[in-house]
Amino acid sequence: MISNQETLNLSPFMAIYDIVVPKDNQLRQINDLVDFTFVYEELKNKYCLDNGRNAVSPIRMFKYLLLKAIFELSDIDVVERSKYDMSFKYFLDMAPEDSVIDPSSLTKFRRLRLQDVGLLDLLIQKTVEIALDKKIITSKTIIVDATHTKSRYNPKAPIEFLMEKSKNVRKSVYKIDESMKEKFPAKTTSNEVKDELAYCEKIILTIEKEAHLVNIPAVREKLNILKEVVEDYTEQLDYSADPDARVGHKTEDSSFFGYKTHIAMNDERIITAAIVTTGEQSDGKYLQELIEKSQATGMEIETVLGDTAYSEKNNIHYAKEKKLQLVSKLNPQITQGGRAKEDEFEFNKDAGMYVCKAGLMAIRKARQGKKNVGKNQRDIYYFDIKKCQACPFREGCYKDGAKSKTYSVTIKSTEHKDQEAFQNSDEFKEKAKSRYKIEAKNSELKHRHGYDVATSAGLFGMQLQGAMAIFAVNLKRIRTLMKESE
Structure with a gap:
C-alpha cells in the first residue's frame, strides 16, 4: 500500500545536502523545477491504499527511472550509485543514511505500475506545461522527423x-x-x-x-x-529477436532492426509530441497525429517543418484545411495521388523505394514514358519474386506463375502547383533552414541518453524508454532556456 507517502523526513543529517549538493546541481534544479506529485496522482490507483506492506513511493521509483535516462545507467548501476552519490540521494528524497531499493524492484515497477498509463504523452504534456508557465515558448512552429532505435536483441541466432x-x-x-x-x-x-x-x-x-x-x-x-x-x-531459450521489433530502412542499401520514434519539436527545441512505432512504419502517415498531440499540450501552431516524407497528398490537404503552412518539399514519388493499392504500399523516403505491407522493399525501379508527350510518366518498382512467392500476403497481390512482381506509380506533374510555388519561394527556403534543429535533438537522444539501442524488448519497453529520455531532454532544455532568460 502507499498510505503516508508524503511524510516529512526528520533525519538529523538532512543539512548535509545544503553543503554537498550546490544550487547549480542539475538534479537540485530539476527537483525545484518539477512538482513530481503528478506521478503519485497518476499511479495511486495502481496500489492498494489500505492493505499490505508499505510500498516504496511511486515518486521515488519514477525518479530512479529518470536518473537511468539522464545518466544512461542500468538498473543495478543506478541503484548502486544512489548508495553513495549525495546528489542522487537528494533527488530521490532520501535521508543520507537511508538504504536503497533492490534493483529488481524497478522491473516490477515498470511492469506492474506503468502499464496503461500513457506515460509518453503524460510526461511531454508536463514539460510543455512547465515551459508555457515559464513563458519560454513563443514560437508557433513545430518541426517533425523520425529517429530509429535498434533493438537490444539483434536478428541474430x-x-x-x-x-x-x-x-x-x-x-x-x-x-x-x-x-x-x-x-x-x-x-x-x-x-x-x-x-x-x-x-x-x-x-x-x-x-x-x-x-x-x-x-x-x-x-x-x-x-x-x-x-x-x-x-x-x-x-526463453528460443528467443532470438525482439518480438515487436521490425526491419526498417535507412537508405536503399542499409536497414535496421528495431523501432521508430516520430517526434514533433518546437522552435525552442522542446519536444511537443512523440509516437513510438515498429521500425517499418513510414514517417508521413504520423504527421497529423503529431500536430494534434502538440496542440493538445497547449501549443499554438501555424507552421510545420518536415522533410519530403511529410509532403503526401493527404498531409497537404490536411494542412490547407487546418490553415497551416507545410514547409515540406514535394517528392514526385510521394505526391502523385490516385495510385492503386495506396494503403498497401508505403514509400520509404530514405531508400527511395516502395515497401509492401509484408515489409519487403522493392529491389529496383525504372521510369516509363517521356516528359511532355501527352501521357503521364510512370515509375515501375520491381520486387524480389522469390520472396513474393513465399509471402503470407501473396493472395490478391502476386499471381501464381508470374515471372515478376511490380508496382507502378503515375507521376502527375500538375497535381501540387500551390505547394510547388510555395517551396520555390524565399519564405519557404528561409523557414526550411530550421530543420537542422530536430536532427540535433535526435542526436542528443541517441548519444547522450542511450536512445540508439533499446534497453528492453517489446513496444511497451520502447515507449517507456522514449518517455523517460524525452522527459529528461525537455527538462534539460527548459533549464537552459531559463538560464538564458535571466
Missing part, C-alpha cells in the same frame, strides 16, 4: 548474440588484467545455445570472484549487461 556479449566482457577485462585469460573457462565448441549459456554463466562467476575487476565501472557495466541477457535467454 541466440548463440551469436550470447557470444558477442561475452566477448565484450572479456575484452573489457583484458584491458585491465590480461592474466585473466588463464582463469576463464574454455570456449564451447558445440554450437548449442544451452552450452553457450553455461559458458556465459561461468564467465560471470569467474569475474565476480575477482574484486579488483568487478568494482571497475567499465567491467561492471559490461558484466551487468551480460547477466541481464543470460537471464532473458534462460527464461
Whole structure:
C-alpha cells in the first residue's frame, strides 16, 4: 500500500545536502523545477491504499527511472550509485543514511505500475506545461522527423548474440588484467545455445570472484549487461529477436532492426509530441497525429517543418484545411495521388523505394514514358519474386506463375502547383533552414541518453524508454532556456 507517502523526513543529517549538493546541481534544479506529485496522482490507483506492506513511493521509483535516462545507467548501476552519490540521494528524497531499493524492484515497477498509463504523452504534456508557465515558448512552429532505435536483441541466432556479449566482457577485462585469460573457462565448441549459456554463466562467476575487476565501472557495466541477457535467454531459450521489433530502412542499401520514434519539436527545441512505432512504419502517415498531440499540450501552431516524407497528398490537404503552412518539399514519388493499392504500399523516403505491407522493399525501379508527350510518366518498382512467392500476403497481390512482381506509380506533374510555388519561394527556403534543429535533438537522444539501442524488448519497453529520455531532454532544455532568460 502507499498510505503516508508524503511524510516529512526528520533525519538529523538532512543539512548535509545544503553543503554537498550546490544550487547549480542539475538534479537540485530539476527537483525545484518539477512538482513530481503528478506521478503519485497518476499511479495511486495502481496500489492498494489500505492493505499490505508499505510500498516504496511511486515518486521515488519514477525518479530512479529518470536518473537511468539522464545518466544512461542500468538498473543495478543506478541503484548502486544512489548508495553513495549525495546528489542522487537528494533527488530521490532520501535521508543520507537511508538504504536503497533492490534493483529488481524497478522491473516490477515498470511492469506492474506503468502499464496503461500513457506515460509518453503524460510526461511531454508536463514539460510543455512547465515551459508555457515559464513563458519560454513563443514560437508557433513545430518541426517533425523520425529517429530509429535498434533493438537490444539483434536478428541474430541466440548463440551469436550470447557470444558477442561475452566477448565484450572479456575484452573489457583484458584491458585491465590480461592474466585473466588463464582463469576463464574454455570456449564451447558445440554450437548449442544451452552450452553457450553455461559458458556465459561461468564467465560471470569467474569475474565476480575477482574484486579488483568487478568494482571497475567499465567491467561492471559490461558484466551487468551480460547477466541481464543470460537471464532473458534462460527464461526463453528460443528467443532470438525482439518480438515487436521490425526491419526498417535507412537508405536503399542499409536497414535496421528495431523501432521508430516520430517526434514533433518546437522552435525552442522542446519536444511537443512523440509516437513510438515498429521500425517499418513510414514517417508521413504520423504527421497529423503529431500536430494534434502538440496542440493538445497547449501549443499554438501555424507552421510545420518536415522533410519530403511529410509532403503526401493527404498531409497537404490536411494542412490547407487546418490553415497551416507545410514547409515540406514535394517528392514526385510521394505526391502523385490516385495510385492503386495506396494503403498497401508505403514509400520509404530514405531508400527511395516502395515497401509492401509484408515489409519487403522493392529491389529496383525504372521510369516509363517521356516528359511532355501527352501521357503521364510512370515509375515501375520491381520486387524480389522469390520472396513474393513465399509471402503470407501473396493472395490478391502476386499471381501464381508470374515471372515478376511490380508496382507502378503515375507521376502527375500538375497535381501540387500551390505547394510547388510555395517551396520555390524565399519564405519557404528561409523557414526550411530550421530543420537542422530536430536532427540535433535526435542526436542528443541517441548519444547522450542511450536512445540508439533499446534497453528492453517489446513496444511497451520502447515507449517507456522514449518517455523517460524525452522527459529528461525537455527538462534539460527548459533549464537552459531559463538560464538564458535571466
